[in-house]
Amino acid sequence: xxxxxxxxxxxxxxxxxxxxxxxxETPDIICLQETKVHDDLFPQxxxxxxxxxxxxxxxxxxxxxVAIFSRYxxxxxDHFPEWCGKKDCRHLAVSIxxxxxxxxxxxxxxPAGGDIPDPTxxxxxxxxxNFLKETTNWFQKTPPTRSILVxxxxxxxxxxxxWSHKQLLKIVSHTPVETESLNEWINTGFIDAMRQIIxxxxxxxxxxxxxxxxxxxxxxxxxxxxxxxxxxLKEKVQNITVLSHARDWETxxxxxxxxxxxxxx
DNA sequence: ATGGTCGTCGTACGA
Numbered sequence: 001x002x003x004x005x006x007x008x009x010x011x012x013x014x015x016x017x018x019x020x021x022x023x024x025e026t027p028d029i030i031c032l033q034e035t036k037v038h039d040d041l042f043p044q045x046x047x048x049x050x051x052x053x054x055x056x057x058x059x060x061x062x063x064x065x066v067a068i069f070s071r072y073x074x075x076x077x078d079h080f081p082e083w084c085g086k087k088d089c090r091h092l093a094v095s096i097x098x099x100x101x102x103x104x105x106x107x108x109x110x111p112a113g114g115d116i117p118d119p120t121x122x123x124x125x126x127x128x129x130n131f132l133k134e135t136t137n138w139f140q141k142t143p144p145t146r147s148i149l150v151x152x153x154x155x156x157x158x159x160x161x162x163w164s165h166k167q168l169l170k171i172v173s174h175t176p177v178e179t180e181s182l183n184e185w186i187n188t189g190f191i192d193a194m195r196q197i198i199x200x201x202x203x204x205x206x207x208x209x210x211x212x213x214x215x216x217x218x219x220x221x222x223x224x225x226x227x228x229x230x231x232x233l234k235e236k237v238q239n240i241t242v243l244s245h246a247r248d249w250e251t252x253x254x255x256x257x258x259x260x261x262x263x264x265x
Numbered sequence: 266a267t268g269g270t271c272g273t274c275g276t277a278c279g280a
Contacts, residue, residue: 013272
């Protein structure tokens, strides 16, 4: 089973790139974040011929939004709270029908958190920390089994998840309070599948800012996108690939897709 | 030293 997660930064603008991604990699499942389209305007007919006939989406006007496309039947899993009491379309959970037991798949878009890393001065940062606290509490009560969690978590937790650990310690996405919060969440019972395949001693990024003229030359990236698995799937992971070349596509997203091959049977 | 660039909506705001 091949799963891709991608912050597409506007589904409607990048429909041709989604098509290209599906043609090149033939995934069985794609999880998107920042679709930025209200459900009423979801371009489903433009996607009829993708070969991923099962899909679910949760979107709003302009901001956020998540979607999942699948070759296999999906069932919405909706017994989750509205995180932070907001209906801001940051989480979609589905059960994937496989020949064996189903797989529970979470697609998350964690709040970015604004620029100032102080919850008393910046309510977006407070929202981010509260979001992490709520998800952590929830998974503590319900440790994951046969589960995959993917998405744009907007935190680069390890030193080699950023281009300069020292220079980013006070930059939102790599502050100690964030990386510690993310560690608490993953420690509710997940494994960082990307770092199981690509050792923590290697630099690994999934996002490069639009603000650098030459993303490849400056290479000031961060690993903001993640794939986590429950321990019972640990031996099933076959490969993980960061599709960095997608950053060079025409009108690219600032995030690149991350792909996992897993044999869940 | 502190810009720099996108996408969406509508000429600001979030990332």
